[in-house]
Amino acid sequence: MKKIYNLGLIAFVCLILINLTVNAQIPAKRTLKTSTLFSDHMVLQQQANVDIWGCSGTNQKITISPSWGKPVYAITDANGKWKTKIATPKAGGPYTITIKNEVERIIIKDVLIGEVWLASGQSNMDINLRGWLPGDTISNSAQAISKANFPKIRFMKMPFGISAVPLDSVKVNWVATSPETAGDFSAAAYFYALRLYQELNVPIGIIQSSIGGTPAEAWTSKQSLNKLKDFDKAIDGLKDLQAKGEQWTNKWPTQEIPKTNEQWKNINFSDLGAAATNFDDSQWTTLKIPGRIDLLSSGEFDGAIWLRKEIEIQDVSTDYFLKIGAIDDMEAIYINGQYVGGLNGGGFAGTPRSIQVSKNILVNGKNVIAIRVIDTGGPGSINGDVSLVNNKGNVIPLAGVWKARLVAEIKDGKFYTYGLKANIAERPNISRLNSNSPTALFNAMINPLIPYKIKGAIWYQGESNVGRAEQYKYLFPTMIADWRSKWTYDFPFYYVQIAPYPFGDPNQKEQSQKLRDAQSYALKLPKTGMASTLDIGSLKTIHPPNKHDVGERLARFALVNEYGKKITASGPIYKGLIVSGSDLIIEFTGVGSGLMAIESGLTNFEVAGADKNYVPAQAKIANNKVVVSASSVDNPIYVRYAWSDTSTATLFNKEGLPAATFSSDRK
Template sequence: MNLKYSSGLLSSFVVIATFSIYQTAEAKVKLPSVFSDNMVFQQKTQAAIWGKDDPGKTITIIPSWDKKKYTVKTDASGNFKQKIQTPSYGGPYTISINDGEDLTLKNVLIGEVWVCSGQSNMEMPLAGWGKVNNYEDEIAKANYPNIRLLQAIRKTSNFPLDDVEVRNTGWDECSPASVADFSSVAYFFARELYKETKIPIGLIHTSWGGTIAEAWTSAATLKTMPDFKDAVVKIESSSKDQAELKRKYQADLAKWQADMVGKDAGYREGKAIWLDNQSSNDWKTMAVPGLWEEKALPSFDGVVWMKKKISIPQSWVGKEIQLSLGTIDDDDITWINDTKVGQTVGVSVPRKYTIAANTLKAGDNTITVRVFDSGGGGGFFGDEKSLALINPDGERISLAGQWQYHVGVDVKDVGAAPTVVDGPNRPTVLYNAMIHPFLNFAIKGAIWYQGESNAGRAYQYRELFPAMIKDWRKNWNEPDFPFYFVQLANYQKRGEQPGESDWAELREAQSKTLALPNTGMASAIDIGDAGDIHPKNKQEVGRRLALIALAKNYGKKITYSGPVYTTHQVAGNTIKLSFTHTDSGLKSTTGSSLKGFEIAGDDHKFVWADAKIVGNQVIVSSPQVSKPTAVRYGWANNPEVSLTNASGLPASPFRTDDWKGITYSAK
């Protein structure tokens, strides 16, 4: 199984707080961190309260909403658990928990509790590194004391944990002070729900940027899946001595890295030999930026050397020059001519190197970049503007365009990298540390924004993602709780011609997950950013998720989805497409013609298509394809899309064919 072990899209919250695992007050009773002042209990349910005290201790619990007394004794290990009946939404209330000394939870609300999880686009805060659209104004207006926030602190564990550290030792009322570093998607989701229903909302935010879905799935479920079983068994059988594990990992990693260099054709006796122009006479070319899976090397993981010749004016010579290479997936070593100018590990780190004066010469110079990718997409990605040489006067030489490339070594020839012992991108370790502690806590449902880190294994995600959802539902003992998720936004440079796309295949896997009951998908295909994997319009993402919940859970008669493809019919040289969720009619955002459609015959060669709306169908054709067999729409990392319904919600990308994609065999 090929997993990414870099921090991926990882970004950090700025957390100004002190942390404690237990809310202790002055009593002996110890409660997990999910219980604190300002908390929200799920309405109209048997909600559990649990904790620890001395063995054999009698605990009395009295909620103020009905003043009913619940009595429970701790077991031989000092654990107790008691379910209490919660009323319809309201508050504030108090809950007394007494073992002879009283611990009182104050300012408690009854409402709806939603778990909010995923990777960096769920983690992205309003301020901090996120800075959503109009973030200063949004933060200033975030006075919603009936929305409550619980922020889990990142942690991994090889074994299930009973508790998790949280920001500020517990729940916060939503205010300008508390919301700035909280999940923007979660907040905008809750704000929309609260405005429409006036029901208090509790948000449990537990996410981690750059992480893979299998990290959020239980060991029991993963062991039923051949792709993950061995890795999970290895984790479960590992020593709990972290120092010992880290020493072994460092030794294994050093040996693996040496093997990679030893088998890399671009090195001889540890020295880079592909830095001069003569060495690249037989190299091929690909366009940069763009991941090499989409350009020239489908499903390739390993080392690729990339090279570009550039002409430097005399006026630049003798000056310190800045080199920007945008973002590289995963690691790079970079030379100018035969001088090493930089080296970076990790996909999330911008490549900005300073080239010392007199390194560049007037006329031709060569930039050589050794790129290593451990899995999924590899190479340069992002905006063309981010690839440039920049002199002290701000003058720029673009580095976008055609680069030469040559494979150095395929990971298959060396073997998979050793598994990190404490990183988040390992099967089950985030479930253990950041989901398992909440399983006894009654919730309404979950929202999820993740998939970027699994895009290179999109076919595998077809099985993994629904398995994770069923796993959570089973372990929460809520077999059908609502689970709503965001379909990946458009991202990266827009292609000039139709082509394959791992992100499109991941979106398809997400769409297929809607076959599970009580799921919903908010498409973000029209609100992404070509140059930023973290688009700023999180307001609309949260709103679209809330539309699903309002329609499915709160009885609102509203449109909550864009058009969804259902069937197609070949009619001569055209293909007719039918949809659900057409609202009061299909619409185009680009006038009379539709963008984003492509068509192919039996040769599987797609070309851009003519498409028009006729009633609630779309008719697709092309003069280049006389006998069409397949249509695709929005099938790209960053497609141009135009099909909506009358409510303005975008159609989800789709294809009518089932031809094998580029991630079909990726594990």
């Protein structure tokens, strides 16, 4: 009996020792990590020493073993961070990368080696291949998506984020191109990548970091903006404001921003009680309609707000129509607690509303209209005439004071739901930290990428800086230099000159041509190129549907300058002029195989004397230069081209690339 007991004790002790050994080999908490930039399906820049980094326990040896070459090593610092470089071969793959410490292992699979480009900017870079339906479409979208079977073209899309301080990491993943995935990629960047892939036959990686309605200063670091002094006041206090904003928003539940019109229609903010006729809105604030609906005493917001108004109706013998000039961006409308309609989803901001209201839901005397408006970004408003009109032609004006209550707010790419119980008076003015705030997008959407090795960058932005052209002349080059300094090398930077568009904002009206001209000042920097879109804009939308040519024109710069292709990269760009009596002779770069005019001839040229009073000019092509004159200007000094919000292209090179807007009055 004693012997059996001893054997049992020995077995028990052995079991404990085995468990201790196993547990010693398995950390209680996983410590080995890489930046999420390094994940399955990623693309690394070919023939380069690329940075790779992550974290683990302190003072640990990390082994990084790429399947194409020899392992490299790193030692974690006191904070557990590690970083090293690995040499990449010529384009190819798929490969694997194994990363390990003494007890843990990470294997990154399906790694391709090729060309990596950063695609950034505002909405014209952000709009996806599917389009923002129904208002903003992409030409031949369905056909392009159906043919998008290119597994060696891969995208990594940065999530929208804003921050007052630089962030080191963000959650992302790489996605291979297929008909199932391509619709979510930037349309301009997709066509850029496709042209490179077709010409080079190597894997192409696109890092997309873009968001609509954003100015260049939001994409620039604090260190560089501080040198300009223009944005010091806006930057001051952002860090403290972010802390206060997080303290407020952390109180509330969150939900993802809808992706479909149906999801928008069914979104729930625990707020439908506000539609009821007998709801007590006595403590609500007030707003005047028509007008902005996204401005509160505690600051501007993007999100959802209820508007309520009591009206008197004396005749309910016939149906009515609710007429609203336009609502930015979408709404749900209730009358006497019953839903009567509304437009949900993207593309309806400028659409006039006309919603039939059945006489059966109306009552003689007091009636209540309740509208939940959702503003997804930028200025939110109700514009134009607002009224109820019956079939007899009787009109009940609805303009004036409405009760208002914020129920949800968009921040950091998601909805924070306040419902009807939150004390909105306690809300801090978190709107001062938004996607327009200087440094905010650089901190959240560019800094986490550094120093991931890129070949270069493509950029489509400028609409949000219209009205500040003189500032943009030095702000935009500062941003380019800022990024290059952060990556520590002068990578190529190719960008789009914004298209003509009739801006409605009084501060922007007839200012876009000045911004287009200001964009050309960045060409003074090395390794830059500007693609004109003067011929492929749309006066009906600020998001021209032809993104195929945008991507193709950007790709021309890369193909010529980085990959040695013998094609013409640019359309005509103003170089200088010669005064010859009453003529001005304009010289261009980007002439290609020669200048040409559209069939109806050259127009949109203007000249001026010393008084700078511009008048339309006659123009002709001679020896691959343009000669301009005006009978009313004896001594011309200045010339400009395509100098309006709604200009059209009349001058091209023979490769079909349009000349860019310019003014010779340069400082």
